[in-house]
Amino acid sequence: MKARAVKAIMRKDITAISSNIQLWLPMLIVPLIFSVVLPSILILSARFANMSKAGNLEAILDLLSKLPAGTLRDKMLSFDTIEQQLVFFTANYLFAPFFLLIPLMSASIIGANSFAGEKERKTMESLLFAPLDLPSLFGAKILAAFMPSILLTIFCSLCYGIIVNVFAYPLFGTVIFPQGNWLVLLGWVTPALSLGAILLNVFISAKVKGFQEAYQLGGVVILPLLALIIGQITGLLLVDSFFLWCFGTALVLLDLYLFKRVERYFNRQQLFTSQVR
Amino acid sequence: MAKEILRFENVTKAYSTTPVINNLSFSVYKGEILGLLGPNGAGKTTTIRLTSGVIYPDTGRITLAGYDPVTQGDEVRKRCGVLTESAGLYEQMTALDNLLFFAELYAVDAPRQRALELLATFGLAAVAGQKVQTFSTGMKKRLGIAKALLHRPEVLFLDEPTTGLDPEGTRDLLNYIKELNRTEQVTILLATHLLKQVQNLCHRFLFLDEGRLLEAGSFSELETKYLRTIKLQVETDLEVEGEHFAGYPLVGREPGVLHFQLPGKAEIPLLLKAILQNAAVYAVAIDGRDLETLYFKVREAKK
Numbered sequence: 001m002k003a004r005a006v007k008a009i010m011r012k013d014i015t016a017i018s019s020n021i022q023l024w025l026p027m028l029i030v031p032l033i034f035s036v037v038l039p040s041i042l043i044l045s046a047r048f049a050n051m052s053k054a055g056n057l058e059a060i061l062d063l064l065s066k067l068p069a070g071t072l073r074d075k076m077l078s079f080d081t082i083e084q085q086l087v088f089f090t091a092n093y094l095f096a097p098f099f100l101l102i103p104l105m106s107a108s109i110i111g112a113n114s115f116a117g118e119k120e121r122k123t124m125e126s127l128l129f130a131p132l133d134l135p136s137l138f139g140a141k142i143l144a145a146f147m148p149s150i151l152l153t154i155f156c157s158l159c160y161g162i163i164v165n166v167f168a169y170p171l172f173g174t175v176i177f178p179q180g181n182w183l184v185l186l187g188w189v190t191p192a193l194s195l196g197a198i199l200l201n202v203f204i205s206a207k208v209k210g211f212q213e214a215y216q217l218g219g220v221v222i223l224p225l226l227a228l229i230i231g232q233i234t235g236l237l238l239v240d241s242f243f244l245w246c247f248g249t250a251l252v253l254l255d256l257y258l259f260k261r262v263e264r265y266f267n268r269q270q271l272f273t274s275q276v277r
Numbered sequence: 278m279a280k281e282i283l284r285f286e287n288v289t290k291a292y293s294t295t296p297v298i299n300n301l302s303f304s305v306y307k308g309e310i311l312g313l314l315g316p317n318g319a320g321k322t323t324t325i326r327l328t329s330g331v332i333y334p335d336t337g338r339i340t341l342a343g344y345d346p347v348t349q350g351d352e353v354r355k356r357c358g359v360l361t362e363s364a365g366l367y368e369q370m371t372a373l374d375n376l377l378f379f380a381e382l383y384a385v386d387a388p389r390q391r392a393l394e395l396l397a398t399f400g401l402a403a404v405a406g407q408k409v410q411t412f413s414t415g416m417k418k419r420l421g422i423a424k425a426l427l428h429r430p431e432v433l434f435l436d437e438p439t440t441g442l443d444p445e446g447t448r449d450l451l452n453y454i455k456e457l458n459r460t461e462q463v464t465i466l467l468a469t470h471l472l473k474q475v476q477n478l479c480h481r482f483l484f485l486d487e488g489r490l491l492e493a494g495s496f497s498e499l500e501t502k503y504l505r506t507i508k509l510q511v512e513t514d515l516e517v518e519g520e521h522f523a524g525y526p527l528v529g530r531e532p533g534v535l536h537f538q539l540p541g542k543a544e545i546p547l548l549l550k551a552i553l554q555n556a557a558v559y560a561v562a563i564d565g566r567d568l569e570t571l572y573f574k575v576r577e578a579k580k
Contacts, residue, residue, distance in 0.1 A: 007314030008378055008381030029386060121367070122363040123366070123367055126424070127382070129359045130382040131350075131351040131352075132351070132354075223381060247476075268330065269332045272331040
């Protein structure tokens with residue numbers, strides 16, 4: 001790996017993202033709705049509206065009563081009011097999928113822009129004509145897509161944590177977020193999932209003509225696949241952090257496999273003929 | 278004799294089943310400006326890509342400065358600069374940022390100083406901070422060459438460098454190429470089908486067609502080989518009756534101008550001497566003495 005070239009490519013890609021408002025604005029607005037607006041509405045509604053008179057709570061209460069025996073069930077049963085149960089459960093579990101979607105969405109957009117964008121702008125050939133080994137090129141591009149998506153997730157998680165704890169404090173008298181599972185989710189599962197999305201985008205970019213096509217194909221192929229994974233992870237959140245560790249490890253192994261495929265699949269000639277029209 | 282810097286030995290290359298380079302062999306010597314000539318699809322761009330090691334030959338061997346582009350690609354690419362037809366620049370970045378970025382990829386020492394020096398050389402210093410998307414085609418081409426020269430390459434590949442340039446831009450660019458070759462002894466391979474532009478620039482020419490080498494040589498070598506008869510245009514007040522004068526066939530006439538066909542250059546003074554004994558001569562020119570004529574002669578002879 002050539003550190004100087006890797007740094008230059010990363011700096012260029014990240015600058016390109018930050019200077020393209022059409023790219024980063026949607027990536028910021030949607031996560032902020034998930035991490036700031038929705039939790040604020042939910043917790044304040046729970047605090048100031050009479051939940052016992054609210055409708056449609058049966059489904060959630062039914063779910064809570066069917067929780068498997070363990071720490072979560074004990075925790076839920078320790079609360080005095082339905083508001084506390086509802087806020088705790090929603091804040092720590094129901095919002096979790098959003099925090100998997102945020103890095104996934106941003107990694108897909110940045111990944112599509114990074115690889116297919118070079119092809120579209122006819123700049124990939126300039127990179128391939130340079131004395132730059134392919135692991136350095138791929139490493140830089142993957143890191144340049146990975147880092148902003150992880151930073152965005154951390155930023156949104158911090159916002160979410162502050163909102164939840166500030167608004168829910170009067171209800172509990174203590175901080176309720178994050179529970180241990182979240183740390184595993186954000187620290188282990190989310191990075192692995194983001195990396196997977198970026199690596200899949202590398203393959204997609206080789207097949208398409210430009211960013212829009214890569215992004216659309218990513219939406220059709222990657223997102224449903226990963227939505228399935230997210231569903232499974234959310235279920236695991238309810239059980240035990242051990243399963244989350246295992247799931248994250250499986251994703252890391254999948255990423256390693258994909259990375260090896262990327263390395264093997266692209267020699268310079270294959271990359272050149274697929275990327276340069 | 279100058280040192281050989283690039284060698285193709287029986288190189289073939291096909292995309293899927295379509296052959297694009299067909300048993301191509303040639304050498305390029307240090308300090309040469311070599312014109313790669315041929316119609317679209319002749320294999321000019323593929324030759325440049327093969328030499329840079331971004332695509333690999335199916336058979337045969339290529340060496341650049343002793344390195345194999347397939348197995349020692351980065352060593353080859355360190356020594357090459359490439360200007361592609363599209364220039365390959367980042368439109369959203371400024372001219373200076375583009376050069377600084379590529380300087381990092383090529384591990385250039387004192388990158389800012391080198392970038393500023395090249396921007397000044399190519400008349401782009403005043404727009405160094407402007408985004409490339411605001412540039413004209415000519416400015417982009419100049420910046421593309423500056424990019425290709427950042428790491429002081431031994432060999433420069435120029436693929437259709439004057440496409441999209443106005444006459445002034447073309448003249449400036451060709452002058453710069455000539456100057457670069459003269460002052461820094463950079464070997465230059467120039468792929469083009471704009472023959473008139475490179476006639477006086479290149480030391481030698483390779484004529485390609487369908488991936489095959491039709492002919493190679495300097496202008497005078499090719500002229501000697503292919504222009505077996507000369508058409509001489511003479512501006513004179515000589516009156517000629519019949520189809521011959523002094524034994525030379527008259528192949529055309531206009532008011533005040535006669536066109537003769539001669540077997541070779543050596544006959545020119547003899548003809549002129551004969552005319553001058555009878556009339557005045559105001560101007561003399563050899564018809565069709567250009568690369569374009571040679572190009573068609575070569576193609577006609579080889580196809």
